[in-house]
Amino acid sequence: MNIQSINNNQNNPGFKGIMKPLVKNAGLVAALAGSSVVAQKIVMSGSEAVVGPMIDIGVGKTITKITDEKDGKTNDSSKVQAIRTFSQSVGGTIVGVIMRLSCIALMTAILSKIGQSAGKLIGKEATKKDGVFRQIADTVVGDKALNAYEYEEKMKSWGKSTGGGIAVLIMLVTNFIIDAPFINWINGKMTNIVNNIQTKKQNKIAQNNASQKPKQANKEVG
Amino acid sequence: MAKENFIISILKKCNPDPTKAGNLLLNLNALGILFAAGSNTFAAAIDKNTSKEDKKFLVPAGAATGVANLGIYYLMTNRIISHLKNSAQKEINKMDTLTLEKNAKTYAQNALKKAQKGLFKKSEEYIKSMEKTLFENGSEGKITAKAIELYKDNVKAAGGVLGAFIGAVIGCSILTPIIRDVSAYFVQKHMKKSNPNITNDDLKHFYTITSLNNSLNSQNKMPLTMKNYMNYSSSQGLKI
Numbered sequence: 378m379n380i381q382s383i384n385n386n387q388n389n390p391g392f393k394g395i396m397k398p399l400v401k402n403a404g405l406v407a408a409l410a411g412s413s414v415v416a417q418k419i420v421m422s423g424s425e426a427v428v429g430p431m432i433d434i435g436v437g438k439t440i441t442k443i444t445d446e447k448d449g450k451t452n453d454s455s456k457v458q459a460i461r462t463f464s465q466s467v468g469g470t471i472v473g474v475i476m477r478l479s480c481i482a483l484m485t486a487i488l489s490k491i492g493q494s495a496g497k498l499i500g501k502e503a504t505k506k507d508g509v510f511r512q513i514a515d516t517v518v519g520d521k522a523l524n525a526y527e528y529e530e531k532m533k534s535w536g537k538s539t540g541g542g543i544a545v546l547i548m549l550v551t552n553f554i555i556d557a558p559f560i561n562w563i564n565g566k567m568t569n570i571v572n573n574i575q576t577k578k579q580n581k582i583a584q585n586n587a588s589q590k591p592k593q594a595n596k597e598v599g
Numbered sequence: 600m601a602k603e604n605f606i607i608s609i610l611k612k613c614n615p616d617p618t619k620a621g622n623l624l625l626n627l628n629a630l631g632i633l634f635a636a637g638s639n640t641f642a643a644a645i646d647k648n649t650s651k652e653d654k655k656f657l658v659p660a661g662a663a664t665g666v667a668n669l670g671i672y673y674l675m676t677n678r679i680i681s682h683l684k685n686s687a688q689k690e691i692n693k694m695d696t697l698t699l700e701k702n703a704k705t706y707a708q709n710a711l712k713k714a715q716k717g718l719f720k721k722s723e724e725y726i727k728s729m730e731k732t733l734f735e736n737g738s739e740g741k742i743t744a745k746a747i748e749l750y751k752d753n754v755k756a757a758g759g760v761l762g763a764f765i766g767a768v769i770g771c772s773i774l775t776p777i778i779r780d781v782s783a784y785f786v787q788k789h790m791k792k793s794n795p796n797i798t799n800d801d802l803k804h805f806y807t808i809t810s811l812n813n814s815l816n817s818q819n820k821m822p823l824t825m826k827n828y829m830n831y832s833s834s835q836g837l838k839i
Contacts, residue, residue, distance in 0.1 A: 395683065395686060396683065396686040396687045396689075396690045396754075396758055397690060399687075399754075399757060399758070399761070400687065400690045400691070400694075400702065400754050401702065403702070403705045403706040403709045404709060405757070406706060406750075406753050406754055406757045407706065407709060407710060407713075407753065409756070409757035409760045409761055410617070410620060410752075410753035410754075410756040410757045410760065412620070412624070412760045412764075413624075414624060414627050414628070416764075417624050417628060417763060417764060417767055420764045420767065420768060421628075421764075421767040421768060421771050421772075424768045424771075424772045425771055425772045428772040428773070429772060432772075432773075524728035524731065524732060525722070525724040525725045525727075525728040526725050526726075526728040526729035526731075526732055527728070527732060529721075529725055534617065537623075538623055541623070541627045542627060542630070545627060545630050545631045545634065546634075548631070549634055549638065
């Protein structure tokens, strides 16, 4: 990166005003700053569960309109796809959140435990001029260097980064073993629910039509 | 001791900068997208139902889709994060000392209250050291320089995380389906060109997973349409 681009970056205008209400809201700052990959997954999949099916149905309608399709097969298949997108978002979020939370909790616990014994090591080594942990003594763990609050916060932070990374690796396997059948199960249930709603709607329309016909006939007779 | 040395070396490498929380989220999500795209491309490469000739097109197409998806998502989100972090820094710079101290105090008091009650109530030792780190004379007294630094760092981190969330929502809910559509168009074009006499039944496995699942709508068994390719790629696609 050259000096000009660094200068440009520093003069970056930012999104004017977007951060103004945020900096005053202590709760929101804490919630955002403390977010991990779990919150990101919920936000991402939550929006996908709402927007995704809408895009699917919209694309289906547009294709039907543009190609002037008479049988409406694309439109129907887009509805099937919309249910699938929704199921995928919901199922993916449930499994994803559980996996991420577990990995972060596990890594935080492991690092805290090992960090406590390693902390003593740092304490000793940091006092030596050529000690291996000398350069990291200020920033890294250490029951001597940091107090309980700082130590726990540091461990939480490490747990989030390492646990999040490990979760991504583990999910390469769980995606096939857990996600796929779970999403198919949700998809089956959702398809049944949507089909039942559609059948009820059609029955209601049919009933209304049937009840309107005798009335019309009576009027004509009258 | 070897175990501890190993852990320390990992910790040293992943020592998280609190202001870079947004970048961490971006990198982890990008890693997930990279693995997903890699797995999809690998699955296409080892698929026995696809001819070698078709693989020559489908595998690079799958890889290109993944690279485009990842590249656009990464560059866009990185830019948003950097903008929002700068914006947060500007807001901090605008504050006079009194406002900064007032905001930092509210932030520290909120954090302390949160640690004292609720489901995630902290230990006595934690609360005591928290109070000592953030306040000079109890929770109603003056705040420390460390507390002000913590507030500043967290405002910057909040800007970055907000940017990562915005990028993830735009990238995964809007950009991915569009890129998938464009990719599907080229795959469809190629299949039509290279297999003019092929029947629809022969092509089912390319486009629709529902051809293998009789419980789903039979109307979905319609190969050689962009929509069906989307059904296929979406249902087969990995989401990490």
